[in-house]
Amino acid sequence: MSSLTLAIDAMGGDRGPAIVVAALTRALQSFPETHFLVFGDSRVLLPLFQAEKIQNHPRVSLEHTDEVIEMDDKPGQSLRTKPKASMRLAIEAVAEGRAQACVSCGNTGALMAIAYVRLKTIPGVIRPALVAQIPTEKGCPGFLLDLGANPRCDADTLFQFGVMGSVLSKEVAGIAQPKVALLNIGVEDIKGTDAVRQAGQQLANCTDINYIGFIEGNDLFSGKADVVICDGFTGNIALKSCEGMAQLVYKKLSSSLKGHWFSRLMAWFLLKRFKKAWQWLNPDQYDGASLLGLRGVVMKSHGNASATAFYHAIKQAHAESSLQVPERIHDRVESVLLKSQ
Amino acid sequence: MSSLTLAIDAMGGDRGPAIVVAALTRALQSFPETHFLVFGDSRVLLPLFQAEKIQNHPRVSLEHTDEVIEMDDKPGQSLRTKPKASMRLAIEAVAEGRAQACVSCGNTGALMAIAYVRLKTIPGVIRPALVAQIPTEKGCPGFLLDLGANPRCDADTLFQFGVMGSVLSKEVAGIAQPKVALLNIGVEDIKGTDAVRQAGQQLANCTDINYIGFIEGNDLFSGKADVVICDGFTGNIALKSCEGMAQLVYKKLSSSLKGHWFSRLMAWFLLKRFKKAWQWLNPDQYDGASLLGLRGVVMKSHGNASATAFYHAIKQAHAESSLQVPERIHDRVESVLLKSQ
Structure with missing residues (x-):
């Protein structure tokens, strides 16, 4: 796969968007073919983009939203009451096929719930x-x-x-x-x-x-x-x-x-x-815990992730989507389920 | 408590009775008031006692048995079919009041099952x-x-x-x-x-x-x-x-x-x-996992315990029985249960 697009939730995590933008800057250099859709508050993100000199980068698109899922929000509630949250939009981008993977260091429960409902599992996966x-x-x-x-x-x-x-x-x-x-x-x-x-x-x-x-x-x-x-x-x-x-x-x-x-x-x-x-x-x-079994790559970076950790999560997401891990799981689950029937 | 008696199961564990006898020799020096009842095969143990020069030690009593609970024996089965196993006899010594604590590096499940049935839990402890x-x-x-x-x-x-x-x-x-x-x-x-x-x-x-x-x-x-x-x-x-x-x-x-x-x-x-x-x-x-909540001290040493580890388990058993931990738990459980009724 030559050109990938990764969706980045820039607002989650304990350390704020600065570590996400620092990781993104490094990822832009490592993956020269990859596009990034970044979701978050432009008033916070633009100054950080300027500081890293990526505000006009041709492979970065910033999509503004001021809704954020907090670390202590309840998963079900986030799903129902925050349709424009940065995490939600990043997952939607994968569901719509605009991105092949999304990366977030936000609330794990909310990420799991939204990804489960919006992306759905691979057929046969419980x-x-x-x-x-x-x-x-x-x-x-x-x-x-x-x-x-x-x-x-x-x-x-x-x-x-x-x-x-x-x-x-x-x-x-x-x-x-x-x-x-x-x-x-x-x-x-x-x-x-x-x-x-x-x-x-x-x-x-x-x-x-x-x-x-x-x-x-x-x-x-x-x-x-x-x-x-x-x-x-x-x-x-x-x-x-x-x-x-x-x-x-x-x-x-x-x-x-x-x-x-x-x-x-x-x-x-x-x-x-x-x-x-x-x-x-x-x-x-080793940062980057993947939500395996969904119809798309969803990568969870540690809530307390550093820029290095978040960069490794992006790298993992890039690897899993290049290698088409969801498609490979789809094939294997189908063949195993067929045999056991 | 000035004089304690500890019951030692000399036959359990992966490394055999040699480490138990080495640990016992060290414990005899550390606890000059403590007596030890040792359960196991005298044909195996006597030569080891002789090598450590404790065969006539006034504070060591060897009680012979050739029944042993193996590491892969099922707990329930050991309980029913091996009434003379060294581990069983060591626990019985505590149940009969001949010893205040027992130490074993044998099969954990069997130790738990036998101790539970023979020693019983402190009233109120599930x-x-x-x-x-x-x-x-x-x-x-x-x-x-x-x-x-x-x-x-x-x-x-x-x-x-x-x-x-x-x-x-x-x-x-x-x-x-x-x-x-x-x-x-x-x-x-x-x-x-x-x-x-x-x-x-x-x-x-x-x-x-x-x-x-x-x-x-x-x-x-x-x-x-x-x-x-x-x-x-x-x-x-x-x-x-x-x-x-x-x-x-x-x-x-x-x-x-x-x-x-x-x-x-x-x-x-x-x-x-x-x-x-x-x-x-x-x-x-840190060796010496205690079975807490029984009417006596039962100390489990690691299956793969070294002589140092087994010695530490004896030391723990000595501490818990000197400090009358089962009696203290009895008092506390009783008072907490009364309050919550």
Whole structure:
């Protein structure tokens, strides 16, 4: 696909539109063929465009709206009462075919609700899933889903997450036969909830999926599985707890080095080396949780996203739409559903 | 309490009885008033006792049994078919009042089932919870429960975990008014499952508990809460995922330092500093997950526990029984239940 258009919700997130505009400026350089439809308040955005010198950029169209979905708005209410919200308009642009993907760092619940109602799921898909890349020991990124779009899931939904995650890993990470696992509290067949055990049976019976069984939390980053499936409550808490742990380890290691006169002397060298390792684990570069299973690409950037993080979310959206991930999921879900009928 | 007796299941775990005997030898030195009843196969244990020179120790009694619960035995089956298993006998010793606590690194499900049936819960307690200490940024340990004894929990059960965790934090960590939080996928009232939201209401209404609301995964180690409550599926996966993440960060930081000639030269120094920080995070020193809510102390050491880890589990069991944690929980549960009637 030579020319893509991405719709950007410039108003969501905790840090305001400045990080979105900074990320957009960087994306304009990285993707010289891509157009951007930017939705938001022109009184706020134009000065930021001017500061970044992109106010007259031929590949940027600003579409003004002063309606914004706040971070604490209720999803259903946002859907009903804010038809002109920047997030809503960005999703509508995808629904109308004016854009191939949309990116937002706004309210996750509202994004999910609006995308679900306006874009709809791919035929046969029960629920969209929020999926993100995670670092693994082997270097190749893994995928974890769901991350909170569906707090509790039945077996059929978990099974479909396996099918969709497998397509994503194949298309985006280029893994021919992605290893799919269910996250559980033990590896034995008897462990876990009914939904997890039943989904395990369904995945094991599906010849289209390279299902490897249950894995426990300590294998999340080992690279044992390329795609890890769980309900949204579990996935959200697992991933956020790990972010907390990574921060804690980093702080502890840094402060233990600062304590000694010799390491203080060596700080410039050590911090440089630390940063290199940290960069590899930096949550910013894994930013961009995709709502998988919709008829279009919807990318959620972290509510607290930095410009770097939002740029990575744009990059992810660009990759998924170039690779036509929704179309590939459509094909795979159709073929798996046909076989299981 | 001047003289305690601890019952030790010497046969469970992945690494065999050698680590248990090594931990016991260390515990004999640390707790010069404490007696140990050791359950297991004397043909295996006696040579290990001899190697550690504790075969005639006045504070060690070996009670022979050749029945063992294997790591993959089903809980219910172990309960019915292995009345003489080392784990069973260790729990019976507590039930009979011959010991104040038991420690095992065997099959968690079996330990839970046998303890539940033989020791029974404190009157009013619905379900025992598996609880462990976690490191926090502030230095003071936090407590996380449940860790897998109850994969799914209703609101009443989660509420009781709050009450019991609060007692544990007060007695063991010495915190006068422990801050109790529910682990959730957002901090707003509307977030999470029905059970979590209802438990939040119950905790907020309970004047006996210093309830601070929902926290997300990234605050698990921040020290924002002293006691963090969740169902066993979530807690198990959160904690194990974090172990996986800590290992990954450590490996990454170490290998990035090894790459440079200067850091290779400095390796002896850096590794020493790293180990100091690592020690603080080392899962071994947080070993010992307690089954809270029973009429006696039951301590679960990690299935893959090292001698150091098992020693820490013994230390925890010693602390909880000296501090009479089950009696304190009994008092608190009684008073909270009376008030809510």
